[in-house]
Amino acid sequence: MTRIIMRGCNGHMGRVIADLVKEDKDAEIVAGIDLTGQSDRPFPVYESLSEVKEEADVLIDFTSPKLLTELLTDAKAKKLPLVLCSTGYAAEQIEEIREASKDLAILRSANMSLGVNVLFKLVKAAAAVLAQEGFDIDIVEKHHRLKLDAPSGTALAIADAVSEALPEPYEYVFDRSGRRMQRPKNEIGISAVRGGSIVGEHEVIFAGTDEVIEIKHTAYSKAIFGKGAVAAAKFLAGKAPGMYTMQDTVGEE
Numbered sequence: 001m002t003r004i005i006m007r008g009c010n011g012h013m014g015r016v017i018a019d020l021v022k023e024d025k026d027a028e029i030v031a032g033i034d035l036t037g038q039s040d041r042p043f044p045v046y047e048s049l050s051e052v053k054e055e056a057d058v059l060i061d062f063t064s065p066k067l068l069t070e071l072l073t074d075a076k077a078k079k080l081p082l083v084l085c086s087t088g089y090a091a092e093q094i095e096e097i098r099e100a101s102k103d104l105a106i107l108r109s110a111n112m113s114l115g116v117n118v119l120f121k122l123v124k125a126a127a128a129v130l131a132q133e134g135f136d137i138d139i140v141e142k143h144h145r146l147k148l149d150a151p152s153g154t155a156l157a158i159a160d161a162v163s164e165a166l167p168e169p170y171e172y173v174f175d176r177s178g179r180r181m182q183r184p185k186n187e188i189g190i191s192a193v194r195g196g197s198i199v200g201e202h203e204v205i206f207a208g209t210d211e212v213i214e215i216k217h218t219a220y221s222k223a224i225f226g227k228g229a230v231a232a233a234k235f236l237a238g239k240a241p242g243m244y245t246m247q248d249t250v251g252e253e
Contacts, residue, residue, distance in 0.1 A: 001026060002234045003056045007033040008063035009041055016226040027230060030054040049074035057237035058083060060229050065089045072100040081105040081236045085112050085229050087153055098243060105239040109246040110157035112228035117246040119217045120161040123204045128165040135208040137162060138189035142201040150192035154202055159188050
């Protein structure tokens with residue numbers, strides 16, 4: 001049984017995860033953390049990790065990067081592994097996380113979906129074969145109209161996964177409107193669509209002569225990120241200090 005502390009338990013994803021864990025015989029939430037220290041959840045809720053009295057195996061954080069330093073300090077004091085699901089960390093905060101991973105097991109990924117992390121492996125394998133055969137590579141991502149950043153962090157992570165498999169450096173191109181020229185060989189096009197209530201869609205297009213291969217992931221609900229976070233928590237419990245990603249949870253190539 002994996003004992004979990006849910007930081008951000010009153011937020012949307014905190015509630016999604018709590019409901020998922022209720023149906024999971026191999027995990028339980030023993031405590032929650034919320035800035036108000038209040039909740040209608042069936043477990044004790046505290047304002048900070050330092051106040052938590054319950055023993056736990058891992059903490060899931062679905063809040064924001066604002067209180068990162070406090071979280072890392074308190075986690076090191078409790079020797080508590082961390083699943084960091086927040087996005088938008090500054091460069092210095094990422095370095096802070098890396099430093100803390102010398103003492104803690106920390107899992108952080110651009111996307112917590114298990115399906116997306118399998119997609120990373122698929123596109124990497126495809127790129128290794130198709131790029132040398134002259135296939136062009138483009139990534140198209142779609143999200144709801146309220147999303148602030150473009151392209152998505154996941155689209156960039158897909159591009160990075162593709163790049164790792166390529167024999168030479170490729171340039172990321174986000175806008176072709178200002179040029180009048182044929183497509184250069186070594187580029188990855190990345191396009192963003194924003195509209196409606198699209199939860200998330202990422203498509204990788206490998207376009208060759210007379211044939212096209214498309215690898216696509218569609219998210220229909222944010223619950224997939226909660227499922228991934230719970231899977232990550234189970235994986236991380238008991239692990240040695242170090243940096244981990246969702247790629248580790250879906251196995252080695």
